[in-house]
Amino acid sequence: MSTPTSFLELRDLRIHFPTDDGLVKSVDGLSYKLERGKTLGIVGESGSGKSVTSLGILGLHKGTRAKISGEIWLDGEELVSASAEHVRRLRGKKMAMIFQDPLSAMHPFYTVGQQIIEAYRIHHKVSKKVARKHAIDMLGRVGIPQPERRVDSYPHEFSGGMRQRAMIAMALSCDPELLIADEPTTALDVTVQAQILDLMRDLQRDFNAALIIITHDLGVVAELSDDILVMYGGKCIEYGTAEDIFERPEHPYTWGLLGSMPRLDREPTERLLPIKGNPPSLINVPSGCAFHPRCAFEGRTGGKADTEVPALLESSGGHLVRCHMPPELRRDIWENEIKPSLESS
Amino acid sequence: MSEPLLSVQGLEKHFPVTKGLFKRQVGAVRAVDGVSFDVFKGETIGLVGESGCGKTTTGRLITRLIEPTGGKVVFEGNDITHMSQSRIRPLRRDMQLIFQDPYSSLNPRHTVGAIVGAPFRIQGVKTEQGIKKEVQDILALVGLNPEHYNRYPHEFSGGQRQRIGIARTLALKPKLIIADEPVSALDVSIQAQVVNLLEDLQNELDLTYVVIAHDLSVVRHISDRVAVMYLGKIVELADRKSLYDAPMHPYTNALLSAVPIPDVKHRGDRERIRLQGDVPSPLNPPPACRFHTRCWKAQVVCKTEEPPLVELAPGHQVACHFPENADKISAPAAAKVARNVQDAQHPKGTIA
Numbered sequence: 001m002s003t004p005t006s007f008l009e010l011r012d013l014r015i016h017f018p019t020d021d022g023l024v025k026s027v028d029g030l031s032y033k034l035e036r037g038k039t040l041g042i043v044g045e046s047g048s049g050k051s052v053t054s055l056g057i058l059g060l061h062k063g064t065r066a067k068i069s070g071e072i073w074l075d076g077e078e079l080v081s082a083s084a085e086h087v088r089r090l091r092g093k094k095m096a097m098i099f100q101d102p103l104s105a106m107h108p109f110y111t112v113g114q115q116i117i118e119a120y121r122i123h124h125k126v127s128k129k130v131a132r133k134h135a136i137d138m139l140g141r142v143g144i145p146q147p148e149r150r151v152d153s154y155p156h157e158f159s160g161g162m163r164q165r166a167m168i169a170m171a172l173s174c175d176p177e178l179l180i181a182d183e184p185t186t187a188l189d190v191t192v193q194a195q196i197l198d199l200m201r202d203l204q205r206d207f208n209a210a211l212i213i214i215t216h217d218l219g220v221v222a223e224l225s226d227d228i229l230v231m232y233g234g235k236c237i238e239y240g241t242a243e244d245i246f247e248r249p250e251h252p253y254t255w256g257l258l259g260s261m262p263r264l265d266r267e268p269t270e271r272l273l274p275i276k277g278n279p280p281s282l283i284n285v286p287s288g289c290a291f292h293p294r295c296a297f298e299g300r301t302g303g304k305a306d307t308e309v310p311a312l313l314e315s316s317g318g319h320l321v322r323c324h325m326p327p328e329l330r331r332d333i334w335e336n337e338i339k340p341s342l343e344s345s
Numbered sequence: 346m347s348e349p350l351l352s353v354q355g356l357e358k359h360f361p362v363t364k365g366l367f368k369r370q371v372g373a374v375r376a377v378d379g380v381s382f383d384v385f386k387g388e389t390i391g392l393v394g395e396s397g398c399g400k401t402t403t404g405r406l407i408t409r410l411i412e413p414t415g416g417k418v419v420f421e422g423n424d425i426t427h428m429s430q431s432r433i434r435p436l437r438r439d440m441q442l443i444f445q446d447p448y449s450s451l452n453p454r455h456t457v458g459a460i461v462g463a464p465f466r467i468q469g470v471k472t473e474q475g476i477k478k479e480v481q482d483i484l485a486l487v488g489l490n491p492e493h494y495n496r497y498p499h500e501f502s503g504g505q506r507q508r509i510g511i512a513r514t515l516a517l518k519p520k521l522i523i524a525d526e527p528v529s530a531l532d533v534s535i536q537a538q539v540v541n542l543l544e545d546l547q548n549e550l551d552l553t554y555v556v557i558a559h560d561l562s563v564v565r566h567i568s569d570r571v572a573v574m575y576l577g578k579i580v581e582l583a584d585r586k587s588l589y590d591a592p593m594h595p596y597t598n599a600l601l602s603a604v605p606i607p608d609v610k611h612r613g614d615r616e617r618i619r620l621q622g623d624v625p626s627p628l629n630p631p632p633a634c635r636f637h638t639r640c641w642k643a644q645v646v647c648k649t650e651e652p653p654l655v656e657l658a659p660g661h662q663v664a665c666h667f668p669e670n671a672d673k674i675s676a677p678a679a680a681k682v683a684r685n686v687q688d689a690q691h692p693k694g695t696i697a
Contacts, residue, residue, distance in 0.1 A: 045532040046503075159623045160396075189395035190561065191620045194603035198619065216533055219605030223612065242609040258607075260537035262566035264589070265606045271544070272566065274537030278502045 004073045006033040007210055008057075008178060013070035013080075015049075015056050022283040026052040028234035029070075034227075036177065039204065039211040041225030041242070043218060043257070045279045049234040050214045054180045058097055059087030074178065093123040096171040100183035102163035106155040112139070112166045113151035116173050123174045138169040142199060161192035165199065172203060179204070180212045185220060197223055218261055222246060230254050233280045233290035236312060240319035250321045250330040252295045255338045266343065273341060289324060297333065300325055348422060349383035350553050351407065351521055356380045356416035358402050362628065374627050376402040378577035379416070381654070384521070389547065389554040391568030391585075393561055393600070395624055398574040400557045404523045407555065408442055409433055420521070438468055441519040445526035447506035451498040457484070457509055458494040464516040480516070486549075487512045488542060504535035511542065518550065525557045540567055561604050565589050570660075573597045576627055576635040579654060583661040593657060593668040596636050634666065642667045646686050655681065 004011075015027040027049040034040050042050045055061055057072055062084040072079040074095065079087055099105035107115060116135040117128065124131070132151065139147035142165040155163055164184065171179060181200065185193040201224060204211050213224055221228055221242070228245040230238040230253065238251040249255055259273030277294040280286055292298050292305035301324035304310075312322040315330070323330060357380075359373035377399040384390050392400045405411045407418055409425060417426045420440060425433060444450035451460055461480045465472065472479045481491035487508045498506055507527065514522055527543065528536040540563065546552060558564050564571055565585055572582040573594065581594040592598045599618040606615065620639045625631055631638045637647040646666055654664040657678040666686050668674060674682070 045534060161623050189624070190559065190600060191395065191603045192623060193605070194617070194619060197605065217605065218533070218607045222607035222609050223605045242612075246607055246609045256534055260534045261607070262540075262562040263607065264562050264565065264601065264604050265608055268566055268585075272537035272540055274541060275534040276538075278504060278535070279532065 003076055004033070006073070007036045007075055008034040009071075009073040010053075010057075011071040011073070013053065013056065013072060014068065015052050015061060016067045018065055018067065019283070024282045025234050025285060026282055027056065028285075030231075030234075030236055032229055032236065032239065034178075034210045034212065036210050037204075037208045038226045039213060039224050041221030041228045042212060042214045042231060043216065043221055043228060044231035045216060047279055047282060048231040049282075050231050051182055053231075054097065054182055054212060054214060057178075057180065058091055058095060059084065062087065089123075092119050092176070093174045094176060095178035095180065096174065096176040098164075098167055098171050098179065098181040098184045101187050102160070102167040103155060105167060106163065106170075108155055111152050111154055112158070112170075113153075116151075116166075116170045119170060120173050134173065135169075138173050139166065142166070142169045142172075142203070143195075144169070160188055161195060164188060164192075164196055168196075168199065168203070172207065175207060177209055178212070179207075179209045180214070182214045183216070184213065186215065186217070193220075200224065218246075218257060230257070233285050234282060235290065235322065236320070237291065237322045238320065239312070244319040248319075248331070248334060250315055250319070250327065250334065251291075251323050252297050253291050255334065256294070256296075259338070259342060269342070289322075297325060300329065300333075347385065349419075350386045350421060351384040351555075352417075352419040353383070353403075353407060354381050354417040354419065356403065356406055356418065357414045358399075358406055358411065359414045372628055375577050375630060376627055377406060377413075378630075380574070380577070380579055381416075382572055382579065382582060384553060384555060386520075386553055387547075387551060388569045389556060389567055391564035391571040392555065392557045392574060393559060393564050393571060394574035395559065395600075397576075397624055397627055399577040399627070400559075400574050401525055403574070404442070404525050404555065404557050408437075408440055408523055410442075435468070438464075438470075438517045439520045441514040441517070441522050443507075443510055443514050443522060443524040443527045446530050447503055447510055448530075450510055451506060453498055456495050456497055457489075457501075460498070460509060461512045461516055464513065468517060470517060480512075483512045483515055486515065486546070488538075502535075503531050504538060507531060507535075507539055508542070511539075511546070515546065515550070519552070521553045521555070523555045523557070526559070527556065528563060529558065529560060536563070543567065561600060573600065576624065576630050578635060578664065579662075580636065580664050581662065582654070583658075583663075587658065587661050587673070591670040591673050593661065593663040593670050593673070594636075594665045595640050595642050595667075595669060598669055599639075634664075650685070652685070657682070 011031050013027055013030045017024040030053060044050045059079060061068060068080055113135045117131040120131045120134055136147045136151050139151055144150050144162060144165055158166060185196050215221055225242050228242055229236050232253050238254050256275035275294050280290055286293050288306040288308055289310050298305045304324045310322050310324045312320050315321045315327045356377055358377040359375050361370045362372040364371045380403055394400050406413050413426060417424055458480055461483060462476045465476045481494060484491045489508050528539050531539060556567055568585055570584050571588045572579045575596050581597045592601060599620045602618045622639060625638055633649055633651045634647040637643040652664045652666045654662050657663050657668060657674045
């Protein structure tokens with residue numbers, strides 16, 4: 001076991017949940033690296049394991065029935081084997097999370113200020129007065145008007161966008177080095193979403209944190225991410241730079257996601273090109289490639305689709321793809337079949 | 346032009362806000378405040394807007410699930426606004442709703458057969474080969490297995506449940522379908538399946554849709570005409586191409602520019618309009634033009650005079666004193682807008 005040089009590194013992370021119906025393999029062999037100041041976008045449909053992974057990094061599965069194996073390295077420390085108490089001390093200070101629904105993630109009984117002050121004082125031995133001043137500063141920083149008054153408001157007195165700003169203020173109050181945002185704008189209206197995305201971009205630059213954005217919205221990841229990881233059935237099926245994923249994607253599932261999405265920047269196509277079928281059950285993951293029952297190119301894999309699990313292999317400089325089709329064939333299909341059909345109207 | 350299938354005229358819904366022991370009315374949430382539009386047979390009209398703009402309430406008013414405070418709903422030439430429940434019931438065959446959440450809109454204790462067959466029983470419709478055969482045909486039509494007749498909703502995924510809801514909607518072959526956020530609860534790949542299904546069904550069964558949604562890209566894909574709502578009013582109504590290519594209302598423009606676009610090559614060089622703050626409360630909407638508190642073009646007249654929804658280009662209605670894309674405005678309409686602004690700034694008799 002060697003200490004990695006990256007700021008965050010996951011090695012073959014597996015998070016399985018035993019249930020009465022069988023073992024749910026929510027995350028099944030996930031590895032990636034992330035540096036400070038960089039943004040990783042994790043895309044996938046519901047049940048693909050994207051949220052479970054991030055809860056795992058934060059150590060929030062400790063003390064539950066979840067079975068975790070593999071390694072999570074954060075700034076030279078291994079977290080899977082670390083004690084719950086140790087991870088708790090890192091949480092908030094070293095790493096923090098922005099949740100999807102700020103109304104249920106905040107405590108309705110306490111004012112927004114009290115919640116930020118509490119988090120700050122757990123990690124910093126300061127007086128209440130100093131912590132309160134810090135909370136006001138943070139609220140002002142995330143663009144809440146009149147922070148010295150709003151610090152005494154309850155979460156229900158805030159609008160959706162304001163609440164999300166308050167939650168970002170809370171997450172950033174201890175200056176974390178790793179920030180995980182789980183669907184940070186899904187509950188928001190589009191004009192407010194744009195404000196929050198701008199805010200997150202600015203704050204990340206100021207704080208130089210490593211940022212993980214988990215979302216199902218390809219538009220949001222395209223706006224913010226340096227690198228993108230596409231998950232399906234608990235596994236990474238494609239990983240690359242934002243350009244790799246949007247300009248030259250190689251996995252049929254990524255093609256399907258792009259074809260499913262109507263785009264405002266192009267002439268409307270006659271029909272969307274959806275992926276057939278439904279996302280897999282994580283108890284009975286299809287044999288071989290988990291995507292093969294929905295894959296339009298299953299026939300071109302040389303009969304291996306339902307017998308062998310494809311490996312995640314490098315296609316070109318850092319662009320990883322988990323597919324049985326040879327890279328040349330995938331590039332050929334993208335250039336000559338998929339790309340033209342997405343652009344034609 | 347032919348008679349519209351549905352005509353909504355000056356529709357209003359104010360929800361009373363009460364206070365104290367005696368439920369004294371202290372105000373009203375003006376959820377829908379004077380909305381007018383026509384829907385023609387075979388077309389799809391999209392209603393878009395942010396949360397709280399009144400789009401869902403509009404859908405519920407059209408189907409008479411709630412009683413309007415004012416205005417008229419005319420369906421196939423019949424004024425249904427104040428029709429009694431017993432008289433409106435037969436009309437419900439022709440007008441159906443698709444709900445947003447496929448989890449809460451299906452009774453978990455009923456089988457798929459009972460759910461999709463319910464419209465037949467409620468309306469007392471006799472079918473030639475029995476309800477079961479009819480229901481199975483509809484299940485096949487929406488892409489479900491007819492053998493699923495005896496299963497329960499929990500056995501299905503979200504996308505399949507939405508198909509069950511659509512099957513129930515289609516059971517009595519309605520003429521008009523109001524779809525309230527039909528795909529927003531679904532995963533991206535499933536969204537596309539359901540959007541395609543709705544389009545296929547429209548072609549096959551000659552349906553007319555009113556699609557209520559907040560996702561501007563989905564609405565553009567599916568609609569022929571689009572109405573943009575803001576705080577209970579329509580601010581712009583136009584055919585899809587004019588609205589998305591040359592929006593005239595600043596709010597529409599801001600909405601479109603806020604949508605994140607998956608184009609990494611041109612990341613950052615897109616012209617953006619950033620609206621400040623949130624949508625004001627419909628309990629106490631800003632006077633005159635309701636958008637003036639967030640509008641970068643607002644002038645004094647916007648705070649004193651409400652801009653009427655007028656046709657500025659053929660088929661393109663806008664409620665704004667200072668519309669964008671002015672080159673698309675027809676000359677007489679431009680003169681009219683200018684005159685409105687003039688009148689408001691200098692009320693008659695004040696000009697020396």
